[in-house]
Amino acid sequence: MNALKIVRIAAWSAIAIITAALLVVLLNPRPPESSGTAAIGGPFRLAAHDGRVVSAESLKGQPFALFFGFTHCPDVCPTSMLEITNDLNALGPLARDFRVYFVTVDPARDTAELLKDYLGSFDPRIVGLVPSGEAELAGIARAFRAIYRKVETPSGYTMDHTASIYLMDAKGAFFGTLDSRERPHDRQAKLRRLLARK
Amino acid sequence: MSARLLAACAAFLALLGFAGPGLAQDYQIGDLKIAQPWARATPSGAKVAGGFMTIRNTGNLADRLVGGSAAPAGLFEIHEMRMEGSVMRMRALEKGLEIAPGQSVTLRPGGFHVMFLDLKSPLREGERVKGTLVFERAGTIEVEFRVEARGAMGTHAGHAP
Numbered sequence: 345m346n347a348l349k350i351v352r353i354a355a356w357s358a359i360a361i362i363t364a365a366l367l368v369v370l371l372n373p374r375p376p377e378s379s380g381t382a383a384i385g386g387p388f389r390l391a392a393h394d395g396r397v398v399s400a401e402s403l404k405g406q407p408f409a410l411f412f413g414f415t416h417c418p419d420v421c422p423t424s425m426l427e428i429t430n431d432l433n434a435l436g437p438l439a440r441d442f443r444v445y446f447v448t449v450d451p452a453r454d455t456a457e458l459l460k461d462y463l464g465s466f467d468p469r470i471v472g473l474v475p476s477g478e479a480e481l482a483g484i485a486r487a488f489r490a491i492y493r494k495v496e497t498p499s500g501y502t503m504d505h506t507a508s509i510y511l512m513d514a515k516g517a518f519f520g521t522l523d524s525r526e527r528p529h530d531r532q533a534k535l536r537r538l539l540a541r542k
Numbered sequence: 543m544s545a546r547l548l549a550a551c552a553a554f555l556a557l558l559g560f561a562g563p564g565l566a567q568d569y570q571i572g573d574l575k576i577a578q579p580w581a582r583a584t585p586s587g588a589k590v591a592g593g594f595m596t597i598r599n600t601g602n603l604a605d606r607l608v609g610g611s612a613a614p615a616g617l618f619e620i621h622e623m624r625m626e627g628s629v630m631r632m633r634a635l636e637k638g639l640e641i642a643p644g645q646s647v648t649l650r651p652g653g654f655h656v657m658f659l660d661l662k663s664p665l666r667e668g669e670r671v672k673g674t675l676v677f678e679r680a681g682t683i684e685v686e687f688r689v690e691a692r693g694a695m696g697t698h699a700g701h702a703p
Binding site: 416418419422423425426427462464497498499500502504506507508521523 | 582584585586587588589590591592617619621623625628629630631632633634636651652655657658659660692693
C-alpha cells in the first residue's frame with residue numbers, strides 16, 4: 345500500500361463518518377419534550393406585588409390564571425385585565441378563591457409598588473408577579489412557552505408579548521387559554537369548567 | 543311643510559350631535575376631516591394611553607399624520623399594534639401614518655393608535671384632553687380627545703365624518 349492510497353482511504357473514511365453523523369443529526373426526529381397539555385407550565389418562583397412569594401408549588405390544589413403583560417401597554421393589557429375582572433364578577437362566589445397572576449415582562453420599569461397601584465384599578469384577585477431579573481423572567485416565559493421581546497421606539501421601548509391568559513388546573517396542568525376575541529359567555533363557561541375540575 | 547319639518551329635525555339632530563354633552567367633536571384642516579378623537583381611561587399608575595380617531599382625506603394628495611401632542615403626556619408617538627396568533631406586537635411608525643387621497647384611516651384599539659407616553663396624570667372617563675395633531679401637508683390642528691371608559695371600543699367613533 346502506498347502513501348497516496350492510505351491518504352485516499354483515510355479521506356473517504358472521514359467523509360463517510362461525517363456524512364453518517366450529519367444524517368443521524370438531521371434525520372433523527374427529536375423526541376418530543378413532553379406530550380400534549382403537559383408541555384405548558386412548570387416550576388417557577390416569583391415575588392408578588394404584596395411581598396409574598398408565589399410558586400408553582402404553593403399554587404398546587406388551586407386552579408389559577410396567568411398573564412404576561414406590562415404597565416406601559418396601552419391596549420391589550422388593561423383590556424385583558426378589565427375583561428377578567430368582569431369574568432370574575434360574573435362567576436360570583438364560585439371564583440372567590442381564584443387568583444389571576446399578572447407576570448410583568450418589563451421588570452425594569454414595573455416595580456412591585458407600581459404593579460400594586462396599577463392592579464388596584466382591577467379585581468383584587470389579580471396579583472402582580474415581578475421577576476427579579478432577566479433569568480427569572482426567561483424561566484417562567486419558557487415554562488409557559490410565552491414570548492416577550494423588547495422593541496425600540498423613538499422615545500424608549502415597548503414590549504411584544506404573548507397576550508393570552510393561561511388557565512392552569514389544581515394539579516398545575518395546563519387547562520386552556522382565554523382570549524380577548526372570545527365572547528364573555530364562552531370565557532366564563534371555560535372558567536366554570538376549570539373551577540369545576542378537581 | 544314636511545320638508546321644512548325634516549330640515550328642522552335635521553338641524554336639531556345636528557345640534558345635538560355637535561353640542562350634546564359627552565360627544566367627541568369632528569375637525570377639519572385643509573383636505574382632512576378628523577372624526578371624534580377619543581382615548582381610553584387609564585388604570586392607576588399607567589404611564590401610557592392610546593388615542594383613536596378616523597381621518598379622512600378628501601383631497602387629491604396623500605398626507606401623513608407625523609406627530610402631535612396631548613396635554614397630560616410628555617411624549618406622543620404614532621404606533622401600530624397587531625396580533626400575530628396570541629402574540630401582541632407593537633411598532634412605532636417612524637415615518638408617520640399615511641392617509642391616501644380619497645381614503646380614510648381609522649385609528650382604533652387593536653390597530654393604529656396615537657400613543658400618549660409619560661403621562662403626568664391618569665385619563666379619567668368623561669374628561670376632555672387637549673392636544674394637537676400634526677400632518678405633513680395640512681399642518682397642525684388643535685383637537686380634544688374625549689376620554690371614554692376603560693375597555694371602550696369606540697364603536698360610535700368608527701365611522702368617517
